[in-house]
Amino acid sequence: MAERPDRNWSLWLGVAITLAIVLPAALSLVWTPYPPAAIDIKARLQGWSQAHPLGTDPFGRDVLSLLMAGARNSFGIALGAVALSVGIGVPLGALAAARGGWLDNLLMRGSDLLFAFPAVLTAIMLAAALGPSMGVAILAIGLFNLPVFARVTRSAAVRIWPRAFVQAARLSGKSRTRITLEHVLPNILDQLLVQVTLQLALAILTEAGLGYLGLSVPPPAPTLGRMLADAQSFLAVSPRLAILPGLAIALAVLGLNLLGDGLRDRLDPRLGRQP
Amino acid sequence: MIRLLEVERLTVRRPGGPPLVREVSFQIARGERLGIVGASGSGKSLTALAIAGLLPDGLIAEGSVRLDGREILDLPEPELARLRGRRIAMVFQEPLTALDPARRIGRQVAEPLAIHGLGTQRERIARAEAMLRAVGLPPERASPALFPHELSGGQRQRVLIAAALAAGPDLLLADEPTTALDLVIQRQILDLLDELVAQKGLALLLVSHDEGVIARMCRQVLVMAGGRIVRSGPAAVPSASGAVLPLQPRDHPGPPALLTATGVSRHYRLPGGATRQAVDRVDLTIAAGEAVGLVGGSGSGKSTLVRLLTGLEPPDGGVVRLDGRDPAEPAAPRHPVQLVFQDPFDSLDPRWRVGRILAEPLHGLRLNPAERHRRVLAALAEVGLPAEAVRRHPHAFSGGQRQRIAIARALVAHPRLVVLDEPLSALDRPLQEQVLELLAALRRRHGLAYLLVSHDLDIVRRLCSRVLVMAEGRIVEEGPVGRVLLHPASAAARALLAARLGPPPPVAPPKAGDYEP
Numbered sequence: 001m002a003e004r005p006d007r008n009w010s011l012w013l014g015v016a017i018t019l020a021i022v023l024p025a026a027l028s029l030v031w032t033p034y035p036p037a038a039i040d041i042k043a044r045l046q047g048w049s050q051a052h053p054l055g056t057d058p059f060g061r062d063v064l065s066l067l068m069a070g071a072r073n074s075f076g077i078a079l080g081a082v083a084l085s086v087g088i089g090v091p092l093g094a095l096a097a098a099r100g101g102w103l104d105n106l107l108m109r110g111s112d113l114l115f116a117f118p119a120v121l122t123a124i125m126l127a128a129a130l131g132p133s134m135g136v137a138i139l140a141i142g143l144f145n146l147p148v149f150a151r152v153t154r155s156a157a158v159r160i161w162p163r164a165f166v167q168a169a170r171l172s173g174k175s176r177t178r179i180t181l182e183h184v185l186p187n188i189l190d191q192l193l194v195q196v197t198l199q200l201a202l203a204i205l206t207e208a209g210l211g212y213l214g215l216s217v218p219p220p221a222p223t224l225g226r227m228l229a230d231a232q233s234f235l236a237v238s239p240r241l242a243i244l245p246g247l248a249i250a251l252a253v254l255g256l257n258l259l260g261d262g263l264r265d266r267l268d269p270r271l272g273r274q275p
Numbered sequence: 276m277i278r279l280l281e282v283e284r285l286t287v288r289r290p291g292g293p294p295l296v297r298e299v300s301f302q303i304a305r306g307e308r309l310g311i312v313g314a315s316g317s318g319k320s321l322t323a324l325a326i327a328g329l330l331p332d333g334l335i336a337e338g339s340v341r342l343d344g345r346e347i348l349d350l351p352e353p354e355l356a357r358l359r360g361r362r363i364a365m366v367f368q369e370p371l372t373a374l375d376p377a378r379r380i381g382r383q384v385a386e387p388l389a390i391h392g393l394g395t396q397r398e399r400i401a402r403a404e405a406m407l408r409a410v411g412l413p414p415e416r417a418s419p420a421l422f423p424h425e426l427s428g429g430q431r432q433r434v435l436i437a438a439a440l441a442a443g444p445d446l447l448l449a450d451e452p453t454t455a456l457d458l459v460i461q462r463q464i465l466d467l468l469d470e471l472v473a474q475k476g477l478a479l480l481l482v483s484h485d486e487g488v489i490a491r492m493c494r495q496v497l498v499m500a501g502g503r504i505v506r507s508g509p510a511a512v513p514s515a516s517g518a519v520l521p522l523q524p525r526d527h528p529g530p531p532a533l534l535t536a537t538g539v540s541r542h543y544r545l546p547g548g549a550t551r552q553a554v555d556r557v558d559l560t561i562a563a564g565e566a567v568g569l570v571g572g573s574g575s576g577k578s579t580l581v582r583l584l585t586g587l588e589p590p591d592g593g594v595v596r597l598d599g600r601d602p603a604e605p606a607a608p609r610h611p612v613q614l615v616f617q618d619p620f621d622s623l624d625p626r627w628r629v630g631r632i633l634a635e636p637l638h639g640l641r642l643n644p645a646e647r648h649r650r651v652l653a654a655l656a657e658v659g660l661p662a663e664a665v666r667r668h669p670h671a672f673s674g675g676q677r678q679r680i681a682i683a684r685a686l687v688a689h690p691r692l693v694v695l696d697e698p699l700s701a702l703d704r705p706l707q708e709q710v711l712e713l714l715a716a717l718r719r720r721h722g723l724a725y726l727l728v729s730h731d732l733d734i735v736r737r738l739c740s741r742v743l744v745m746a747e748g749r750i751v752e753e754g755p756v757g758r759v760l761l762h763p764a765s766a767a768a769r770a771l772l773a774a775r776l777g778p779p780p781p782v783a784p785p786k787a788g789d790y791e792p
Contacts, residue, residue, distance in 0.1 A: 164622035165632075167587055168684065171614055172636040186626045 011262025020247060025075050028068035035077030036061065037220040045238055057241055058234060059228075070222040072246055077137045077216065080201035082144030082196055084150050090192065092146075094184065097161060098176045105181075108154065111147035113167025118144070121210055127215040137216045137254035141270050152195050155250050156188035189269035194260050201256035208249050277344040278302040279445055279478045280326070284338040287321045287330065287346075289503075296321050296337070299430050305445065308472065308479040310489035310510055313499035314740065315495055319482045323448045326480070327357040327365055342446070360387035364439035366449045366468075374423040380434045381407070381419025387442040406437040409469055440471060447472065452483045454737065462761075465491050484512075485736065487757020526604040533692055533724050534561040534584060534612075539593035540748075541579055544554075553579040555748035556593065563691060565724040566718060567734030568756065570771055571745030573737070577728050580693055580745070584726070585612050598691065610636060613685035617697035619677035623669040629655075629680055630665030636688035654683040657720075658713060673707040680711065686717065692724045699734055711737055731758055732771055744768045750768040 027034070033053075040060035052061040092111070096104040123140030132134050152183050160166060160183065169179045210216040211225020219226070224245045231241035280303040283579035287296035296318040303309050311319040314557060316688055325336040328350065340348040341460065346357065361366070363388075367373050368462050374383060375662060385403040388394055395403065404419055410433040423431055432699045438446065451470065472479045489496050491511050496510035541554040548738060554576045561567050582588040584595055586602025595602055598611050613636060616622035623632055633651040642650070652662050658679040670676055678698065685693050694712065699707040713739060718725055729735050736756050744752035744759065746767035763769045 046362070069442040164616035164618060168614065168622060168681075169624075170587060171585060171612070171634060172610075172637045172688070174635075183624055183626075187624070 008262065008266065010258045011266060014255050014258030014260070014262050017251055018259055019255075020140040021071055021252045021255060022075065024068045024180070024265045025071035028065070028072045032062075032065035032068050034062035034065045036065040036222055038062070038065075054244060055240060056237075057230070061245075063241070063244060066222045066227060067224075067244060067248055070224045070227055070245065071252070072253045073217050073221060074204055074207050074211070074225070074249075074252070075136070077134060077141065078095075078200050080138035081113050081133075081141035081145060081203045082199050083208075084138060085145035086192070086196065088142075089146040089149025090153045090185075093150040094157055094180050095156075096150070096154045097157030097184070098180050104154075107150065111150045120206070120213070123210050123215050124213070127235075132215050132218050134217045137207060137210055139208050140210070140215075144206065144237070145203065148199060149192070149195065150186065152191060153188065157184050160182045160184045160187050194264045194267065197256050197260035197263060201253045203259070204249065204252050204256070277341075278304045279307075279343060280480070281324075281341040281344075282326065282339070283307065283341075283487060285322065285325060285340060286337045287318070287325050287375075288333055288337075289333055290335055293324075295334070295502050296325065296336075298337075299499075299502075299504055301497060301504070301507070303446070303478045305478055305479060306476045307313055308481065308493040308495070309482065310481045310493035310496040311499055312486050312489045312496055313482055314484060315661065316362075317467035317499040318502040319484075319499045320450050323365075323450050323482050327359060327363055327668045328352075329359075329365075337357060337461075354449070357391070360439075360442050361391045362444055363446045363448060364442070364444035366435055366447065366452045367438050371610065374431055376423050379420050380417070380426070383415070383421070384434060384441050387438060391442055393442060400647075402441060406441050407434070409471065410434070411463075412436045412437070429463060435468065436471070437462075440475070440477075444477070446478045448480050448482075449485070452481070452486070453488060454483070459531070461488070468492065472561070484740075485757040486755055487761040490757070499769045503766075510741075522663050532560045533557070533563040533598060534567075534726075535594075535596045537592045539580070539583055539595055541583055541588065541590050541592075552748050554583060554590070557670060557745075557750055559743060559747075559750065561692065561724050561726060563722055564722045564728065565741070566739040568739035569728045569745060570730060570732060570735055570742060571767065571776075572730065572771065574747045575767070576748040577745055578696065579652070581614070581696055581726070581728055585614055585694055607686045610640065610688035611690055612686065612692045612694065613690040613695060615681050615695045617687050618701050619674055620701070621682050622681050623677055623684075625669055627668070628665065628764075629667055629669065629672075631668070632680065633665070633684050633687050634691075636684060640688065650687050654687040655680075657686060657717060658683045675702055675709065678702060678706075678710055682710075682713065686721070690723070692726065696727055697729055700729070700731070701749060714738060728773065736760060 010174060022122050036111060038061060040056070042060065044058055044060040046052055046060075049055070052062050052064070054067065057066065059065055081117035089111075092107050096107040112219070122143055123137065128138050157180070166183050169183055207216055207223065208225035208228065211227075212229045214226065214229070216223050216225060227245040228242055228249075229237070231245070234241055283300045284298045285300070286294050286298055289776070291756040299318070299322055302307060313319045313321060321334070323332065324330050325348075326340050326665040328347070330336060336348055338348065338738055339346060342358065347358060347584075350358070365615055374380070381400065381403045388399045390403060393399070396571075400419075404414065407413070408419070412430060412433050412692060416427060417430055423434070426434065436452075437785040447468075450686060452468065453464050465488065466477075470478070479639075481489060483489050485762045486496075493510050496508065498506040499505045536557055536559050539554060539557045540551045540552065544550055546682060551712070555656070557576075557580060558569075569580070579588075583590045584597075584602070586595070586597070602612060630648075630651055634647050635648060637647055639663050651665060655664055660676065660679055660683070664672070664680070669680065672680065678701075698714070699710055703712060711734065714725070717723065718738075725738065727735055727738055732742075735769070739756055742754065742756045742759050742763055743750050744767050746765070751767050752765040754764075759768055759770065763772055
């Protein structure tokens with residue numbers, strides 16, 4: 001494989017940054033220095049210390065524990081949302097490509113319609129109707145991402161269908177569904193994978209926005225977005241409280257974007273073949 | 276009266292095996308010409324080789340071959356060698372391989388004289404120069420000091436003819452002397468042979484698969500099929516309709532039609548509401564075991580017709596029947612027809628291993644895994660690839676190897692018709708030759724019917740007996756390859772022939788969109 005070392009740093013840096021966020025978040029499932037919701041008013045707004053490496057918040061909660069649990073919630077929502085949009089968007093896109101004709105038109109116009117609603121607006125509507133919860137956040141962000149995957153899948157798949165190896169499969173009598181599963185999807189997996197990482201980054205950003213507005217997971221469960229919102233009142237006293245979750249969001253998005261770009265460079269034939 | 280060459284009940288076989296040439300008898304007098312025409316594997320080349328005592332190892336000849344009344348079939352090799360070149364000369368198909376690449380052409384032409392000890396060194400050189408001049412290669416055009424690689428294909432064939440005739444033989448055996456050449460050069464070489472044979476009063480035995488070539492040269496023709504002479508008589512200028520040659524040895528004359536199309540049409544809607552009639556009321560029939568060429572310029576509707584005939588697309592008018600069934604019907608069993616695509620970089624799924632690719636047409640045949648594997652390995656062996664290829668991905672193979680894999684995939688389900696859609700145009704010349712030979716051999720072995728789609732008439736001529744010419748969605752001409760090539764009736768066929776004179780089309784580079792995962 002033609003490698004381009006000058007560009008490949010992006011992939012590895014992306015992997016490193018993403019892991020630096022994901023590993024502590026995953027660790028919070030089994031262990032955090034303090035229970036993230038444990039309030040200790042006597043220890044409120046402390047700076048760096050042995051006991052609280054990243055200090056405490058206005059309620060005396062351990063910021064490191066909050067960040068770990070918050071990142072876990074943010075990642076969880078983003079993963080759930082992307083899984084939802086992949087799970088529905090990819091089959092719809094593949095179906096549109098396989099069938100063509102009026103069904104293709106219907107599905108793609110439908111996805112255009114969905115695309116027209118901004119995620120935040122959708123979430124506010126949904127949260128107003130259903131009350132804020134993790135499920136609503138996943139649904140709102142997932143619906144927003146769905147047309148992206150439907151379109152990417154369709155446009156990649158329609159380029160695979162006319163290829164000779166697909167026609168050979170048709171001559172062997174295989175159904176369109178089977179050809180989609182066996183030939184089309186494996187050949188567009190690269191492009192979907194790149195899209196998944198980029199959309200994960202976008203979903204984290206959207207989730208932070210929803211959390212900031214109080215439309216994501218309800219308290220006391222921490223999210224990076226609400227930590228940012230809570231820190232606003234103490235910006236002058238303790239800017240650390242805003243900087244840390246902000247940094248976590250920025251790093252997560254940066255890491256995933258670098259990862260996505262690196263993957264694309266590595267997998268995209270048009271970029272990868274150039275000397 | 277003794278004829279120059281008398282062949283009586285000549286039979287060629289492997290010891291104990293079935294005869295490949297069966298009791299063939301004919302005679303040629305001095306100055307007479309006789310053509311033998313037949314498909315590949317009909318025994319025509321073996322007949323010529325047996326006369327020259329040049330049968331491949333392991334084949335034996337029985338019967339009688341007499342030159343001037345003298346039995347030569349059982350002569351010991353040294354005596355035969357004395358006859359070859361001196362009395363019997365041969366011109367073979369491959370001007371590329373029949374010349375010694377390391378020797379100057381003048382010496383090669385003089386070689387038969389040296390072998391037979393004729394003349395002095397100086398006389399031989401003079402004779403070689405005269406011979407080269409006689410075949411249209413005067414020193415100012417092609418010096419005797421040139422090496423074969425400095426000559427074109429047609430010029431090399433001229434050198435071979437000069438060498439064959441240098442020692443003044445009485446009998447010339449020409450086995451497909453123009454098959455490797457393009458049409459224009461073919462004409463020149465045939466004219467040259469015609470002139471030389473007439474001038475020197477030679478007897479000529481001309482072997483070809485191409486009736487047109489024979490008709491151009493000989494008045495008498497023998498038609499061979501399955502090792503026998505099935506017809507003998509005056510060489511007819513090929514008739515306009517139907518295949519004249521029996522293609523495979525067959526017990527029943529008139530094989531049943533494998534594929535028929537009646538009034539097949541297909542149009543496409545263009546942006547802006549206009550329609551384009553891509554295929555317009557096409558009728559055609561392909562018999563079992565027949566090789567038919569489909570030629571036409573780009574945009575003539577060839578590719579659409581192929582999609583309709585294989586059932587990849589339904590026609591919007593007319594009927595296609597393959598083995599009595601509609602190939603576009605969803606339940607139609609697909610295995611009777613397979614396609615070999617133009618671009619081997621596009622026709623194999625880059626994500627699949629070769630073993631899985633080859634097993635794909637077996638889908639729906641309900642074979643157990645062991646049988647499936649056996650069929651895959653057999654197909655690989657047929658195209659000359661090693662069994663370990665099944666574990667590798669397509670990107671591990673070259674273009675020629677990939678096309679072999681694509682051919683193996685077409686064979687694995689034991690189809691009766693293989694549609695070859697420009698199967699050679701993505702390959703370079705030497706590879707084309709190899710794949711062409713492979714295709715011819717496979718057809719012989721399995722009695723396959725071919726529909727060969729091409730814009731290259733020379734390739735069609737090598738593989739097919741009958742050709743359809745397509746233009747603007749219709750079949751505008753149909754007939755034996757030899758006739759269509761030498762006497763094209765339609766404007767489309769003439770245009771294709773005229774295009775032959777141009778430089779060869781550039782070989783398509785591998786697509787940029789193709790990559791190695």
